[in-house]
Amino acid sequence: MTLSRPERIDLLLARDREPEPREQLESLGAIERFVIDTTIAMLAPGQKFALLWSLQVGEQAVAGVQIKERDGTVTNLMPPIEVLEYLTDHKRMSYNPDIGAWLSAEIFIAGPTRYKTNYSTVAVADWMPEVTTDDLTAEFAAFPRPDAEIPDWARSQLDWDARRTG
Secondary structure (H helix, E strand, O other): OOOOHHHHHHHHHHHHOOOOOOOOOOOHHHHHHHHHHHHHHHOOOOOOOEEEEEEEEOOEEEEEEEEEOOOOOEEEEOOOHHHHHHHHHHHHHHOEOOOEOOOEEEEEEEEOOEEEEEEEOOOOOOOOOOOOHHHHHHHHHHOOOOHHHOOHHHHHHHHHHHHHHO
């Protein structure tokens, strides 16, 4: 599904209007369907592949869309705020005290029914925004997890910062 250019402009202009109350989606599947459909609606005619990503660690919650063009170049777009809000709902709903909550998400989209999701509780890709010690501290306070489930890189960063400031 691709929207025509006038519909896409309306979608982008809708950001300037007073926001309407957002519908509460009751399942992880409904949230994924919404964010995928919204990302597909952002594609221009002829664009077929997109990567929707989100980094949510502590107070930091960001998302973006990368579209690979036919010539190999990459276009970066910001998704509507509702996408980030629903992904935040997804993180909260999928939290498991035994393993924690996901830190980063990558959704590879090739069409309305062709997509692959990766919600990682341990890894953050190098190309995503930097995760600070404050972000990690806030993350593990908001979404506690057993010590064994704290990723080594996060543990090292927290230990290093404590030694540096201690």
